[in-house]
Amino acid sequence: MKLQIKNVYKNYENFQVLNDFNMELSSNGIHCLFGPSGCGKTTLLNILAGLSTADQGDIKGIENKTFSYIFQEDRLLPWATVEENIFLILTDSYSKREAQGLMDKYLDLVDLSKFKNYYPEALSGGMRQRVSIARAFAYEGDILLMDEPFKGLHMELKKTLMDYLISYWHQKKQLFLFVTHDVEEALYMADHIHIFQGPPMELTKKLTIDIPAGDARNKNEKIDQFKEMLVHSNKGKLRL
């Protein structure tokens, strides 16, 4: 099964973000969307998640799929505690017992078990981001969309989460789609890196990395070549 995006158009008033956009993704890989700020990455994810509709075009391969989405912003309810925030999205899809289990598991993963009863406003930006990550993981949707999921997190936790994602992916072999501006992140996790320019968004290059994701890539010469390519791919317009 493949995710096929065909001849998609999306305008904001007279501003073209997607103009006859085409892309094809294997629906069982970790894909990285890489491109300059404002080129339309979030717009694309929103269309896939069904939050925004394309003006024209065809998308195949996501019918009846559920999504876990780590938004670019944390999107936490300010009047609900960390626990209540996660519980909110589990309550209609899981039994109470399952929900409790999922919540505990993922809050522990993002190292926030002690902050269960905190309100978002009493958390730092990075902590809120972690809640948002825990929420997405806990939902266990069929497709995982991540919009700069690790921004604001320090190296150690970032690595824990990336390793977790990689092992999680090995269990599920689903479609993981993540946006990042971080070259190291892209090279650590992705099987495929799609490099864009825009707006209007346009695929300029696609790198496929056939070395297993994770630590195996750390001291690999081939990765250095990819790095070189990535850094130069957007004519210095990258926000690193």
Add this chain to the structure above:
Amino acid sequence: MKDSTIISNKKSLNKFVIILFWVAVWQILHLFIGRDIYVPSPFSVVMRLKELIFLKVFWTSIAFSIYRVIIGLFLSITLGIIVGVISSMNRYVYDLIHPLMTAIKATPVLSFIILALIWLSSSNVPIFICFLMCFPIIWTNVVTGISNVDKKLLEMAKVYGVKRLTVIKKIYLPSIIPYLSAACITSLGLGWKVSVAAEVLSHPRNAIGSHLYSAKVYLDSSELFAWTLVVILLSLLFERILAGFIGKLTYRKTTKGSAVLDKGCVKIEATD
């Protein structure tokens, strides 16, 4: 809110001192003008109040006035919420209701009171007037509250397949409560004022307003002041009770222990 930030670094005056100051101003004014009929002395007002509280009619009047305000507020709050929700769900309903609310807000209360005197029995006039004045405030704030619900949170709920009922309970309701509570507090103050004003003109049998009216007829300023004082005190008392109740709803404790008021100190204009 603003005042407190301006003066928060200074020591605030003792409440008792503030009251004493204004009573002194009143007394000086009384001495200066020198005629009880214009400004009675604080002492004579207090004495009159002391006489009044031993009368049964004092308490029945207060009870019935409170009853009318409560009924008026209850009607305006329930209907305001219901119509507000419907208007938010349906654009046509909103387009029809909106000009009506603007018209009601712009119409002088007296026009409505006089009209109500023709339509209704004297005891129902204050209830109707209270309802009519508060309803647009509640409606406006409910509609504003609903339209200000964070779209990004709704999108989040949609992606995660959260059911409609849960969305209403966990996202809509908490977003609307600050608007609704602000509207309720404003309505309470306004409700008292217009309801007593309506009583003055409709003079039902047991009513604070009827006593104000007879004070006017007999040119009894001490009585006028005494009853006015009663209205002010009752209004303050009710505001306290309501604020306490709303506080329970919206104040919350963070685990760090500081009480935080939900954001949304909503300012609404009151039509007097």
